[in-house]
Amino acid sequence: MAAILLDVDGVLHVSGEPIAGAADAVRRLRAEGHRLRFVTNSTIMSCRQLGDSLRAMCFALDDDELQTTGVVAARVLAGRRVLALTMPGILDDLDGLQLIGMNADAVLVGGCDEGEEPGRVFSYLNLNRAFLELEAGAELYCLHKNRWWQTADGPKLDSGAFVAGLEFASGIDATVLGKPSPEYFAAALEAIDADPELAWMIGDDVEGDVRGAQRHGMRTVLVRTGKFRPDEVEELGVVPDGIVSSLAQLPDWLEANL
């Protein structure tokens, strides 16, 4: 039996549309005795909202099996004064932080969603405010540094672009809280009491999921759904242990290859 970390966006669903057969695959993985944890860089919803949303898509999981970047941010930045450029949906997860508009100890950059919110969150006004806080000595954190994400309408610019822009302007490197940071994988494995060498990461993102987990000593399976792009796999020179059409094929693949 293995410990398996499952990415959410692009692996279980795309833009709220479940991947065919994915919910059954999750059930079968559980029935076969694998320990599961759901690890996401998604920054649209709080842990509880995301749990509700996945259960509405017929995925069988509890909130405490879900690891969101907002919850990690709340732990890492506890007690500090934080200027947060994040979607309102994750504010529940940030409970316990002192969210303020100026004189911040840290700037926290969240992610984009598919609605109108990125326009408000990443307005020039907010980015300039973040820049001035960084110039005044605040540290820079981000929930993730993804370059783009896949939606039902195609790829969209993700918040990594705004993180990179603030890094460039301020000369300060951001600390990444979500995948592919080693701390994020370590926290997920600790929660299911697993060693990296015996654990699998299943994802659609070659950089964040596959390369990140490999660097953390884990084995990896890439799914051909979500943001999967054959040319990116080649360009980046990353070789996962397996590639499957979708999560629906994972139980059979593991049975044959474990």
Add this chain to the structure above:
Amino acid sequence: MAAILLDVDGVLHVSGEPIAGAADAVRRLRAEGHRLRFVTNSTIMSCRQLGDSLRAMCFALDDDELQTTGVVAARVLAGRRVLALTMPGILDDLDGLQLIGMNADAVLVGGCDEGEEPGRVFSYLNLNRAFLELEAGAELYCLHKNRWWQTADGPKLDSGAFVAGLEFASGIDATVLGKPSPEYFAAALEAIDADPELAWMIGDDVEGDVRGAQRHGMRTVLVRTGKFRPDEVEELGVVPDGIVSSLAQLPDWLEANL
């Protein structure tokens, strides 16, 4: 007699407020027979508007002595389909380009100004559109890649942050059309028929003005107005040939050091 390139923003004025004694200094430099050219990364106004604005501040100069990045962009991108994220003020300079909203050959990123425009120009919607054009094969150009600029209210985030963000997301390096690109300095020197070794760059920007001009083989004087920051000079390890309090002191300094 020398050939002298004068930066505009921060050297002649800050936020439309002329630097004390700068207009007289320009007159004296001319009277002493120096050949002048005004070279700016400013992206708020067209060449003609900027000329009018400087004359209203009592600077004696003609439009054809001014080199703006918009005019350079129009020459470099002539005849190509361009998605331009620029301030409306410079559209006059971009005359001759096919400015379009999709299927672009090139994405051109302009600069911020002090009004509400950056919020509209650098909206998530526009940046995402630019990202998708780059993904589809468009080239990336920028008028400059400045990190911040100095206003009467203090420093503000400049468009270099958005250029860096698009570079990060797309994996495409931007071609910089303004300072410190060698082509920009070369065009300015050619216009006044000067060799770099015998020419001076006068600016407030250690990276864009001083280091850029030094790399082009020119001599440099840094002014302590505009975006000048003593700590930045030290950090970057750039040593100009001279440092003066403001442009008002330049004629005397040149008389003593030429």
